[in-house]
Amino acid sequence: MANVLRWIPLILFSTSVLASDAMKRGQSDPIFSAYYTGWHAEDYPLSDVSWSKYTHVIYSVASTTPNASVVEVDVPDDTLLKQFVTLAHQNNVKASLSIGGWTASRWYSSNVGSAINRTTFVNTVTTLAKKYDLDGLDFDWEYPGMQGIGCNTVNPKDTANFLSFLQQLRTTTTGSKLIISVPVAAPFADASGSPSTNVSAFGDVLDYITVMNYDTGSNPSFGVGPNSPLDDLCAPVSGQRSSAARLVDAWSAAGMHLDQIVLGVPAYGYGYSVSKKLAFTSGSILAPYPAYNVSNTPPGDKWSGVGGIDVCGISEGPGGEYTYWGLMEEGFLNTDGTTKTGIAYRYDNCSQTPYMYNATSQVYVSFDNAQSFAAKGDFIHSKGLRGFSMWEAGGDYNDTLLDSISVSFRLLQYRLLTPVLQGRQL
Numbered sequence: 474m475a476n477v478l479r480w481i482p483l484i485l486f487s488t489s490v491l492a493s494d495a496m497k498r499g500q501s502d503p504i505f506s507a508y509y510t511g512w513h514a515e516d517y518p519l520s521d522v523s524w525s526k527y528t529h530v531i532y533s534v535a536s537t538t539p540n541a542s543v544v545e546v547d548v549p550d551d552t553l554l555k556q557f558v559t560l561a562h563q564n565n566v567k568a569s570l571s572i573g574g575w576t577a578s579r580w581y582s583s584n585v586g587s588a589i590n591r592t593t594f595v596n597t598v599t600t601l602a603k604k605y606d607l608d609g610l611d612f613d614w615e616y617p618g619m620q621g622i623g624c625n626t627v628n629p630k631d632t633a634n635f636l637s638f639l640q641q642l643r644t645t646t647t648g649s650k651l652i653i654s655v656p657v658a659a660p661f662a663d664a665s666g667s668p669s670t671n672v673s674a675f676g677d678v679l680d681y682i683t684v685m686n687y688d689t690g691s692n693p694s695f696g697v698g699p700n701s702p703l704d705d706l707c708a709p710v711s712g713q714r715s716s717a718a719r720l721v722d723a724w725s726a727a728g729m730h731l732d733q734i735v736l737g738v739p740a741y742g743y744g745y746s747v748s749k750k751l752a753f754t755s756g757s758i759l760a761p762y763p764a765y766n767v768s769n770t771p772p773g774d775k776w777s778g779v780g781g782i783d784v785c786g787i788s789e790g791p792g793g794e795y796t797y798w799g800l801m802e803e804g805f806l807n808t809d810g811t812t813k814t815g816i817a818y819r820y821d822n823c824s825q826t827p828y829m830y831n832a833t834s835q836v837y838v839s840f841d842n843a844q845s846f847a848a849k850g851d852f853i854h855s856k857g858l859r860g861f862s863m864w865e866a867g868g869d870y871n872d873t874l875l876d877s878i879s880v881s882f883r884l885l886q887y888r889l890l891t892p893v894l895q896g897r898q899l
């Protein structure tokens with residue numbers, strides 16, 4: 474199937490049907506991407522990656538440091554990253570390196586904080602790209618102009634400085650050829666801390682942004698909501714903050730082309746402690762947005778953070794995360810994705826995400842499955858977005874999520890745009 478899937482877009486995008494701005498910019502190739510995390514390499518070795526199903530892969534993660542001359546690629550990432558790039562290239566897949574993320578964005582602000590620092594940082598990242606033969610860099614700054622983990626350097630000029638940095642990077646020989654991507658939440662904060670209303674200059678220098686449609690839907694003030702909502706119009710008002718539709722609309726309204734927006738999708742969910750009384754509306758029907766016990770986060774699966782002291786020196790509780798495969802190991806799902814006997818299930822048509830509940834352990838899980846990933850593929854197509862990027866490749870089981878979103882995204886393109894191809898097996 475993979476080979477057939479691979480050539481269809483080539484045909485699609487060679488037709489005049491899609492002669493859009495994107496084609497003129499040479500950016501119309503769809504993106505089927507995922508992150509690969511070095512710290513899970515023992516459980517999920519590079520040989521397990523379904524290379525043929527991706528167009529792009531991103532290695533996570535390298536860290537910013539107080540010194541703009543240094544971006545840290547730790548041992549064993551150094552060795553793994555080289556193997557990652559080699560394998561990606563053997564499979565005709567573009568390989569990027571992600572810099573930053575939740576824990577390693579601490580020094581972005583100062584690294585781009587002055588003209589001298591930007592020049593140094595440009596030199597650092599282009600040297601890094603050459604050293605590892607990278608096709609791209611993914612600047613995962615969480616977040617310009619806003620605090621993230623709690624001890625990042627932050628400056629009201631972050632967003633402007635970030636733009637200057639990217640523009641300067643593009644003037645270099647190496648930087649002009651790199652695939653430059655940025656994972657994002659709301660449009661970057663402007664000097665007053667509000668979401669930027671005009672990001673078109675970023676569109677000129679980035680290949681694409683990845684809208685991180687995860688970690689958003691639950692809050693002690695309104696209960697357990699979707700981890701990755703397509704829409705949040707059915708959420709309590711205070712929960713209407715960060716759906717795929719909302720984020721895409723915000724970036725688009727601020728001037729980012731839709732074909733430069735990739736949807737970030739999670740191969741994981743979260744568990745919450747919910748009493749039986751609150752978990753059900755009546756009988757075996759699961760209640761939406763049940764209240765949960767914030768002091769009793771379930772342990773999650775074996776990849777879930779156990780908590781401890783973070784990089785800021787702050788004590789963190791457990792994460793309560795379940796990868797898709799972890800939901801099988803922890804007694805929620807069968808390997809074919811159906812729920813185990815005794816697990817209550819609800820699919821929310823509004824957010825297009827599923828929930829489950831184990832009444833014995835009293836764990837209520839908000840997650841994603843094949844159905845919600847198909848809905849996401851459909852959304853990507855119907856909005857005209859560029860593609861998807863899954864966090865993280867190793868969270869899937871037997872490519873259930875990856876195949877679902879890929880087929881849904883591609884099948885629709887195929888049906889609508891290439892009637893002559895209909896009848897061929899997908």
Ligand SMILES: *[C@@H]1O[C@H](CO)[C@@H](O)[C@H](O)[C@H]1NC(C)=O
Binds near residue numbers: 540541542543
């Ligand atoms: C920053 O890193 C560079 C390269 O390793 C080094 O030469 C320089 O001394 C460092 N600067 C400081 C202030 O540590």
Ligand SMILES: *[C@@H]1O[C@H](CO)[C@@H](O)[C@H](O)[C@H]1NC(C)=O
Binds near residue numbers: 539583585586
């Ligand atoms: C530039 O980088 C240095 C460290 O090399 C840092 O001390 C300084 O604060 C940075 N400048 C700005 C304006 O962020």
Ligand SMILES: *[C@@H]1O[C@H](CO)[C@@H](O)[C@H](O)[C@H]1NC(C)=O
Binds near residue numbers: 671672673674728
């Ligand atoms: C957005 O900014 C660009 C320059 O970066 C400018 O050319 C354009 O006119 C602006 N658009 C709007 C709607 O203000």
Ligand SMILES: *[C@@H]1O[C@H](CO)[C@@H](O)[C@H](O)[C@H]1NC(C)=O
Binds near residue numbers: 766769
């Ligand atoms: C919440 O969890 C804590 C820790 O397990 C427990 O002590 C407390 O009784 C729970 N609260 C409720 C309302 O169940």
Ligand SMILES: *[C@@H]1O[C@H](CO)[C@@H](O)[C@H](O)[C@H]1NC(C)=O
Binds near residue numbers: 822
């Ligand atoms: C949700 O959508 C599915 C698929 O379209 C449909 O079968 C189901 O009846 C819907 N449920 C509700 C409650 O609307």
Ligand SMILES: *[C@@H]1O[C@H](CO)[C@@H](O)[C@H](O)[C@H]1NC(C)=O
Binds near residue numbers: 814815832833
């Ligand atoms: C539910 O949780 C209990 C207690 O942790 C566990 O023994 C069981 O396997 C889980 N799954 C089902 C389907 O009951």
Ligand SMILES: *[C@@H]1O[C@H](CO)[C@@H](O)[C@H](O)[C@H]1NC(C)=O
Binds near residue numbers: 808809871
């Ligand atoms: C993986 O999925 C395929 C269908 O795509 C199925 O035939 C196979 O049994 C699954 N394997 C496992 C181990 O679940």
